[in-house]
Amino acid sequence: MRKIEVIEIEKKVKVLCIKANIVLRSDVACAIQKACRNKKEPPLVRKMLKILMKNAKIAKEESLPICQDTGIAEVFIRIGEQVVITGGNLMGAVNRGIKKAYEESYFGNP
16 A cells, blocks of 8 residues: 655655746647648738747746646546555645645746
8 A cells, every 4th residue: 555645745746837828849849840830821820830839949948837827727636546645635735736836936927
């Protein structure tokens, strides 16, 4: 049986929440770059995609949200049968992790 403290879940959720808001997934970046190189795409489309890539680069370098609207957090958790959560409530840990990510990274502040 594996025991996981809720504080560890909270920390991991915070880190992943921040990463999801400031780092463009590599598969998405590759798809955008491929579309940018596609001469069949209209020039305006390619220009906008290049702007998106530039924005993603700045966001990653400056630890800023990729988009001004950081949306609503949606968390999917997979827990094995032999795992026990200790030290508190799983849902509470997830919510605290998200709250800390938004507060510490200014995602929720205008």
